[in-house]
Amino acid sequence: MTAILEHINTPQDLRTLNPKDLEQLTIELREFIIDIVSAKEGHLGASLGVVELTIALHYVFNTPIDKLIWDVGHQAYGHKILTGRKSIFETNRQFGGISGFPKMEESIYDAFGTGHSSTSISALLGMALSAQLQGNIHRQHIAVIGDASIASGMAFEGLNHAGVTNANILIVLNDNAMGIDPSVGALKKYLTNVKTGTAKEENIFECLNFHYTGPIDGHNLPILVKELERLKKIEGPKLLHIITTKGKGLKSAEENQVVYHAPGKFNKQTGELQKKEPQQQAPKYQDVFGKTLVELALKNEKIVGITPAMPTGSSLKFMMDALPERAFDVGIAEQHAVTIAAGMAADGLIPFCNIYSTFLQRAYDQVIHDVAIQNLPVIFCLDRAGLVGEDGPTHHGVFDIAYLRCIPNLMVFSPLNEIELRNIMYTAQLGLNHPIAIRYPRGRGGILKWQKPMSQMTIGKGELLKEGSKIAILTTGPIGNMAAEISNELGSNSGIAHYNFPFIKPLDEELLTKIVQKFDHIITIEDGSAIGGFGSAILEFSNNIGIHKIIKIFGIPDFFIPHGDTERLYKEAGIDKMSVKKYVQQFL
């Protein structure tokens, strides 16, 4: 480590620096971030883009007394390093290590926990109004929010409220014209016009009653410091618009901003990505979705695709490339994504609305009110269902079965593998007369030759995968492959019967009746919440038909599963192979 960063452990140390030393600190902080992220993985581009801003904010403001909130929080690595976590930054996102997002329990400098976008303005306003009510007139409140996140409904709700208050807040709009993928929408066009000086006279933020300044160069540290010092003295709602480059300081990250949002391991000198993946391997579920959708859409012109700001992550980009007029990136706007899909379905289109399981939480009312009550046949494809790994509790998609299963009209499906995912997509676009949620995990499946002809599935059918007479294992989703491994390892005569229930709703009641009649001991396994999930559905069913057997539910327990590699997290949740096998063996 070079001269300056070595001596900075807290913002108090930073504030003792001579302004002329800050420039050198930007170089060292970037190097530090690149050094660790290249080896340990994580979000890169966003943090590199706000190095100057991070230093300037902690230099000018009196953190942690002054409140600083990072929207999404994926850009807060520099903040973490300067606020007492430099020595443990190498544990970032690893099990037992620090979180990749700000977290209140981790540091007094993390004023508010984030991970999902566009929450910062509301949270900040809450703190600023609270300060007013408590007579705390000196405290400053600052949120950093990106251009893609400020376009979201929730951010607008916060702006709309803040503009009629005299709350002492400063919103720093970090405009790099990128989300994970390029930013979209009319606001993006407006911000581009502001930057190029072609915007019409009225400024949107001034119209909302904010003291607006900018756009200024977010990589010019002296200008940033000067402007923040000035704004510190102005009361009421303020918005500072800064222009930055995502990935600033690492050539490949600046040139390929989508990939370097979270690039995996790379060479810290050259930026070259570490190629670790063998050629012959099973596909990512997201690619099975993306490629299958194109295949189907080429034959069925009513099919449309929708993503709220995740074209690359969801692989809807395949359809955006092949059929751009029928594939829509609506920006970070999950609620809008659901209701626009409802509108399209109401008018006869067949919308595939792809949303990460965790982000659909934000659009729950839209699923119920706009889709399910009207029984509109929207096809929800919920990627990243289950435990997602290093992003941790804000991103695990473990509540979807529980929160969707209770909604009338809505079918819920979890494919065992790539083939079942393709088949249900094929079946759904043929017409179900109901909405359906198809949930599948992050990462790869297990089938190399997955691009087989698709076939129609029978709605609500489960299947027997292995005969047995002592104990029945019922699974939904790809976790069924783990159950199959357990059953294989225990031998073909172990007595384990294994059933796959891809339809969580409607359940295969005929098959279930036979199972609960035949077996005294039933085990259910799912990668979702044990409370209210698939196992609960089985328990409810057997209770309702008056048959009471031992039903052991393996699912995500009633606590937030932390971040870390998924294998470790499965153990943490008690749904790993070893735990399940140990339980099963007792009864054979």
Ligand SMILES: Cc1ncc(C[n+]2csc(CCOP(=O)(O)OP(=O)(O)O)c2C)c(N)n1
């Ligand atoms: C509600 C929600 N939807 C989607 C995401 C996924 N996501 C994480 S970062 C990001 C892009 C954020 O862009 P911006 O706010 O401009 O910040 P930048 O990465 O450019 O710094 C998206 C879509 C999320 N975290 N939360």
Ligand SMILES: CC(=O)[C@@H](O)[C@H](O)COP(=O)(O)O
């Ligand atoms: C910060 C954020 O919300 C995204 O960057 C998220 O980490 C993407 O997850 P995937 O890597 O699973 O696409």
Ligand SMILES: [Mg+2]
């Ligand atoms: Mg951005």
